[in-house]
Amino acid sequence: MAKKRSEFVEYVVDLLQPMGHIRARAMFGGWGLYKDDLMFGLFADDVLYLKVDDENKQHFIDEDLGPFMYEREDKAPVAMSYYEAPASIYDNEEQALHWADIGYGAALRQQKKKPKKRKKKT
Numbered sequence: 001m002a003k004k005r006s007e008f009v010e011y012v013v014d015l016l017q018p019m020g021h022i023r024a025r026a027m028f029g030g031w032g033l034y035k036d037d038l039m040f041g042l043f044a045d046d047v048l049y050l051k052v053d054d055e056n057k058q059h060f061i062d063e064d065l066g067p068f069m070y071e072r073e074d075k076a077p078v079a080m081s082y083y084e085a086p087a088s089i090y091d092n093e094e095q096a097l098h099w100a101d102i103g104y105g106a107a108l109r110q111q112k113k114k115p116k117k118r119k120k121k122t
Contacts, residue, residue: 005031008046015089015096019104040107041100042082044068048089049082050103053110057083059102081106 005013009024009031016022016033024031024043033041033048040051049068052060060083067079085103089096 006043006046009043011090012043012048012096015093016100018093018097019100035104035107038104038107038111040104041085042068048085049080050085050099051106051110052081052083052103053106055109056102056106060084081110 005024012033013022013024019035021036023034025034026032027042030045031043032039033043042049050060052067063086065084065086068082068084069077069079071077082103085099086095089099
């Protein structure tokens with residue numbers, strides 16, 4: 001049975017449609033936020049987190065926003081390269097698109113850094 005998206009996830013996906021082909025895909029008990037096939041955000045417990053890197057992280061820190069953290073059994077919490085989106089985006093489309101673009105930019109930069117996979121010779 002397919003996992004049903006929350007109203008919050010549906011709302012954010014609709015809010016960001018002016019960016020292009022935006023969708024959410026189920027993953028690990030939450031949802032990934034994608035533009036085309038590139039993940040630039042994630043939803044956990046009805047909180048949106050956007051992709052960060054060295055170039056954009058300070059924007060989130062300046063707004064006193066924290067990273068997405070998860071705990072592994074018997075280990076210290078792990079911070080991922082996603083920071084909470086500011087609350088101002090939920091009632092302001094311009095702000096929503098601005099912050100989503102910041103997260104998408106980090107995802108694009110990361111994608112460019114990844115080495116291309118080579119095809120196996122058969």
